[in-house]
Amino acid sequence: MTIALLFAGLLLLLFTGLPIFAGLAVFGGGLLLATQGELGSVTEVMFGEMNRYLLVAIPLFAFMAYVMIRSRIVDDLYQTAYTLTRHLPGGLGIATILACTIFAAIxxxxxxxxxxxGAVAIPQMIRFGYDPRAAYGLVAAGGTLGILIPPSGPMILYGVTTDTSIGGLFMAGLVPGLVMAGVFIAWSMVTTALKHRHIEREPRASFREAMASIRKSAWALSLPVFVLGGMYAGIFTATEAAAAGAWLALFVGVVIYRTLGLRDIWDAAIDASRISAMLFMILAGASVFGHVLTKLRIPQQIVEAVTAADIGVTGFLVVMMGLIFVLGMFLESIAIILITTPVILPVMHHLGINPIWYGVLLVINLELAQITPPVGMNLFTIKAITQAPMGAIVRGSAPYVLLMIVVLAMVMLWPQIALWLPGTMKG
Structure with missing residues (x-):
């Protein structure tokens, strides 16, 4: 009962519109003051949480991403994907998912x-005769791959919170991410064949045309291979991979594409600093909340409750995935990680749940949060691009919610989908 009241109080405070980092810090500090009579070593707790070498990867990966975005490589990636798939049913939809998959890895x-x-693909799909709702849903769902296919900011924060290998988490997200992309592609092909037969397919690209298109995007395609391959082979840690990727992104933008000036680099650095500062502030606030939960022995009470209920690993995972799905409708993904993970970590250890496996399940569920109303960020992103009615965007995304739940169930039933690749890593 105490646990439910604590979380209900926190959610009510967050629903007032208070920034997440402030809500976590204020609620945690208030509880500490009420139960202990003093704030104690809150500043030391916050500093200890922030003083982690692994967190350096967040601004570096963010900088790499913004440099590549400002290098304007997306047109080449999309054109390459379309050249290779234009002869297939739903070729434009397939190209969109492939472009999302590659860009997610950047x-x-x-x-x-x-x-x-979306800015490139949605106008094209509508121009070729696709139902606008189908275009909105496809891009909204394809965009969610950004946090499952590495690098992934949520995975870094989860890894820091649970003291789990970031490289292992990145590799664990790769195969489920590709499976999900494959499911989206299959759905696009089937629905196009059934509902959009009027869309004409272009002739298959010749070998020479395909190779020319791939060569044009080769440098952009090399970035995820360089970063992920270096981690897989044990050459880089996650933080070192972020730094190496940032340097390669600068080289591609400045030397190869020649679209990146000093002003663009400065703007990319500012954007990366802003997003990183936001995440770090939330992490600092969550450290206070986690500290007071530990003081109140909440994690131990949850372990005792789960043990008494004897629901087992599957029951626990089903309950947690249901809870996170509901929270995802209202809270930002980072907040969900930092609020729930410290509380359930002792339960995971007690039940013998692999933290890498759970991390992938968590991130797939957080992907769902991106396209479920009322606070699905990708839904608002598509609305900002298209000015379409929110109802049309939600209806277009609805089939992908079901598809993502199917993939979530697959990874839950067959953990090796996530755990096989990390098990083959070197180092």
Missing amino acids: SGSSVATALTI
Whole structure:
């Protein structure tokens, strides 16, 4: 009962419109003051949480992403994807998902992926005769791949919170991310064949044309291969990979594409600083909340409750996925990670749940949060691009919610979908 009251109080405070970092810090500090009579070493707790080398990866990956966005490589990526798939049913939809998949491996952000790919893809799909709702839903769902396919900001924060290998989490997200992209592609092909037969397919690209298109995007395609391949082979840690990726992004933008000036680099650095500062402030506030929960022995009470209920691993995961799905309708993804993870971590250890496996399940669920109303960020992103009615965007995204739940269930039933690749890593 105490646990439910605590979380209900926190959610009510956050629903007042108070910034998430302030709500976490104020609520945690208030509880500490009420129960302990003093704030104690709150500043030390906050500093200890922030003083982690792994967190350096967040601004570096963000800088890499913004540099590549400002290098304007998206047109080349999209054109390459379309050249290779234009002869297939739903070729333009397939190209959109492929472009989202590749850009997800560069940006690490769902919103950035939906915004950048959507600005190019949605007008094209509508011009070729696709139902606008189908175009909205496809891009909104494809954008969610930004936080599952590495690099991923939420995975970094989850890894820091649980003291789990960031490289292992990144590799664990790769196969489920590709599976999800494959499911989206299959859906696009089937629905196009059934509902959009009037859309004409272009002839298959010749070998020479396909190779020319791939060569044009080769440098952009090399970035995720360089970053992820370096981590997989044990050459880089996650933080070192972020730094190396940032340098390669600068090289591609300045030397290869020659579209990046000093002003663009400065703006990319400012954007990366803003997003990183926001995440760090939320992390600092969450550290206070987590500290007071530990003081009140909330995690231990949850372990005792789960043990008494004897619901087992599957029951616990189903309950948690349902809870996170509901929270995702109202809260930002980072807040969900930082509020729930410290509380359930002892339960995961007690039940023997692999934290990498759970991390992938969590991130898939957070992807769902991006396209479920009322606070689905990708829905608002598509509305900002198209000015379409929100109802049309939500209806277009609805089938993808079901598809993502199917993938979530697959990874829950067959953990090796997530755990196989990390198990083969070197180092």
